[in-house]
Amino acid sequence: MLVITTQDGSHTLFNETLNEFYHSDKGAIQESKHVFVKDGLNYFSQSPIRIFEVGFGTGLNALLTMLEAEKQNLSIYYETIELHPLVIETIKELNYTQQLGYEFCYGPYHTLHLVRWNEEHQINKHFSFKKINSSLLTYTPQPSCFELIYFDAFSPEQQPEMWTKEVFRKMFDALVRNGILVTYCSKVSVQQAMKEAGFTIDKLPGAPGKREMLRAHKK
Template sequence: MERKIIHTADGSKTIQLTGWNEQYHSLHGAVQEAYHVFIEAGLRQFSDRELSILEVGFGTGLNALITLVEAPSLNLTVQYSALETSPVIEAEWRELGYGSAFDTSRAALWYEALHLCTWEEPVTITSGFTLTKRNTDARRFVTAHPVYDLIYFDAFGARVQPDLWTEEIFISMFSALRPGGILVTYSAKGSVRRAMEAVGFQTERLPGPPGKREMLRASKPLNPGTLP
């Protein structure tokens, strides 16, 4: 499938998959969307603790980089796991250049480290951030115990990959979250919300990033009971 790098409205870049008419990030602003959905609605709900994060769709590495940059201000030590079956190539992530979007000069070095680190094992990027990249996707992801506090659900949209937005997928996500944990996603489709609620999530619609009216945040109850 043809891929090309394009500019978004906030000046940052993203990758467009022309055959699907789909982008890795919002055309209204790649960095802006990532902050709104995953940091403001997700990461900033936690502070002063160790935090275990699962990202569904490592993609360009933007969500991981922003998390790495923002976690110290919240006094968070982050264990970050990411699922990805089709890593972007080096020429692409270098052209995207997300490290230059941040005030700290270290962001470019961190961005490179996120992409160059080995797969399938924990890699310490900074003293407060460890990354484990796994070459799998949500359809094959299983965990024996609830180990995550926060899930960034950033798969391609249900229009092009409907099998990543099903009850079966959200059962897996629900099982992976600790009680009280949350999942955030840019999607606000009614079918997605119903799939989440069917497996036990409590959902809320939040104002979406520029270009989207709403987004979803789902919480696992403190006493979740038995899965459907």
């Protein structure tokens, strides 16, 4: 797996099979903060918050969410699904805790990768964590369970099977009423699939380099 430095100085990975970056090359941390923390997590003014993430990958979204939980004194349950876990040697190459100025989180960040799959772990008093080693295409998250979904699959061009009405229907069912799903992608066919699954859609300004992103609501 190739480690690349994006324009904000933070690393991302390049998947050579899919010819796809794990994050925006304009800035990995910048994008994750914008799409998932600012327009996802910070949409809520009360905790506890239950989050389901599609694509654990480098764990950057999980790390930023854990840090935000501590900063805002939130209580978060974070469940994430990943079909192709990265090896710890790759994770150790990534500069996220250093770029964020949180070197002391180097250990906790690695802990997210090292804990056992498919069981819940209390990482600290704000952050409870479970990672599921499975494909989203065959896994059904618990219905009416989550306030927030981070939908961070590879792009619809490379993985169209992840962006279908059937997958979004599963996401819709996993949310509580008034729950939301956020994603970096704003493609018209994706909006259509979300609407057919029952979502109401807000288009929001995207992270630098992207005109728009989507926040989908279960009303």
